Amino acid sequence: MAIRLPAPPPPPGHGPVAGPGPVVVFLPAHDEEATVAEVVARVPELVLGRRVECLVVDDGSGDRTAELAAAAGATVLSAAANRGLGAAVRTGLAAAVERGAAAVAFCDADREYDPAELERLVGPILEGRADYVVGSRFAGEIRRMLPQRRLGNLALTGLLRFVARAPIGDGQSGFRALSGPAAADAEIVHDYNYAQVLTLDLLAKGYRYLEVPIGYQFRTTGRSFVRPLRYLRRVVPAVWRELDRHHRSRGNQPGPSDVELASRPLAVGLPEGAECRASSSSRSSTAPSTAAWSASSTWSPATVAPRTSSNGGRALPRPPDPDGGRLPVLERAAPVRRR
Numbered sequence: 655m656a657i658r659l660p661a662p663p664p665p666p667g668h669g670p671v672a673g674p675g676p677v678v679v680f681l682p683a684h685d686e687e688a689t690v691a692e693v694v695a696r697v698p699e700l701v702l703g704r705r706v707e708c709l710v711v712d713d714g715s716g717d718r719t720a721e722l723a724a725a726a727g728a729t730v731l732s733a734a735a736n737r738g739l740g741a742a743v744r745t746g747l748a749a750a751v752e753r754g755a756a757a758v759a760f761c762d763a764d765r766e767y768d769p770a771e772l773e774r775l776v777g778p779i780l781e782g783r784a785d786y787v788v789g790s791r792f793a794g795e796i797r798r799m800l801p802q803r804r805l806g807n808l809a810l811t812g813l814l815r816f817v818a819r820a821p822i823g824d825g826q827s828g829f830r831a832l833s834g835p836a837a838a839d840a841e842i843v844h845d846y847n848y849a850q851v852l853t854l855d856l857l858a859k860g861y862r863y864l865e866v867p868i869g870y871q872f873r874t875t876g877r878s879f880v881r882p883l884r885y886l887r888r889v890v891p892a893v894w895r896e897l898d899r900h901h902r903s904r905g906n907q908p909g910p911s912d913v914e915l916a917s918r919p920l921a922v923g924l925p926e927g928a929e930c931r932a933s934s935s936s937r938s939s940t941a942p943s944t945a946a947w948s949a950s951s952t953w954s955p956a957t958v959a960p961r962t963s964s965n966g967g968r969a970l971p972r973p974p975d976p977d978g979g980r981l982p983v984l985e986r987a988a989p990v991r992r993r
């Protein structure tokens with residue numbers, strides 16, 4: 655079994671999102687009564703002219719999370735029993751798709767991320783420049799992260815970058831956004847977590863990946879679900895299963911060798927106007943904290959020769975591609991890792 659993703663299909667590539675759909679933001683929450691209302695209140699009401707709907711996926715909380723989230727104005731989806739973060743994110747994505755979301759974003763309910771930074775994540779999706787945007791803490795501003803966490807995050811990010819063959823700078827970020835088609839197509843193979851397997855799934859299907867800098871501060875209340883040994887015991891087999899199923903789904907299609915892949919240049923697109931505009935309409939009176947914004951690169955395997963992709967035998971929904979699957983290749987390219 656190969657230990658890295660197979661070569662992905664060409665990226666979907668499409669223009670700005672059309673249609674009236676809202677931006678759906680959901681917060682997976684398990685026993686977060688101390689912070690959930692404040693996080694809900696920081697979700698902007700509008701982003702780039704689109705209405706923002708806020709959902710809280712209450713993962714079988716035993717405290718007042720659901721009640722306080724509803725009082726703060728969120729729609730609460732409550733699970734009777736705790737199922738795990740991966741299952742909660744699956745539920746949130748499905749609910750967003752059901753609501754016809756133009757883009758969907760999610761972040762923790764523990765105040766580690768700031769939903770007022772929403773536009774940074776969904777802007778590139780609504781403008782049609784990316785399908786999957788991850789808020790990078792390491793490219794942004796980390797106000798507090800435990801040293802052992804930092805080490806673990808960097809080590810796991812390095813492994814994910816290797817396995818995914820993609821320039822990933824923060825593999826475990828809890829603030830992410832997906833286009834409607836990417837959300838409908840996303841598969842999370844375990845209930846325990848989503849961080850690595852969601853990225854592998856979307857990259858394997860050819861969705862365009864972008865990281866944007868965000869602010870982060872380790873939680874000051876409640877308890878993280880992460881226990882290092884249990885985390886690795888659950889995540890490593892799930893990553894293995896994820897790789898296996900993508901290799902199997904390509905079973906009959908000859909893919910390029912590792913040597914071929916290593917010699918292939920990555921296509922890099924630079925988002926236009928690499929500047930963050932803070933959302934003008936926010937439920938919060940405080941200005942959003944802004945990490946120093948740097949130009950970010952959309953990454954996708956745009957130089958892969960077109961071939962049919964499969965998703966467990968199911969055809970992937972692909973919007974028409976005006977650029978023929980190619981992102982603009984710019985003179986200012988992100989560092990290309992050759993392996």
Ligand SMILES: Nc1nc2c(ncn2[C@@H]2O[C@H](COP(=O)(O)OP(=O)(O)O)[C@@H](O)[C@H]2O)c(=O)[nH]1
Pocket residue numbers: 681682683684685686713736737738739742761762763764766828877878879880
């Ligand atoms: N602890 C825990 N959190 C969950 C669960 N399901 C959903 N969550 C929520 O998922 C988000 C991320 O979890 P968290 O423990 O903060 O993970 P960390 O940020 O990686 O330390 C938080 O908003 C949690 O409340 C679960 O089963 N356990």
Ligand SMILES: [Mg+2]
Pocket residue numbers: 762764766828873878
């Ligand atoms: Mg957290």
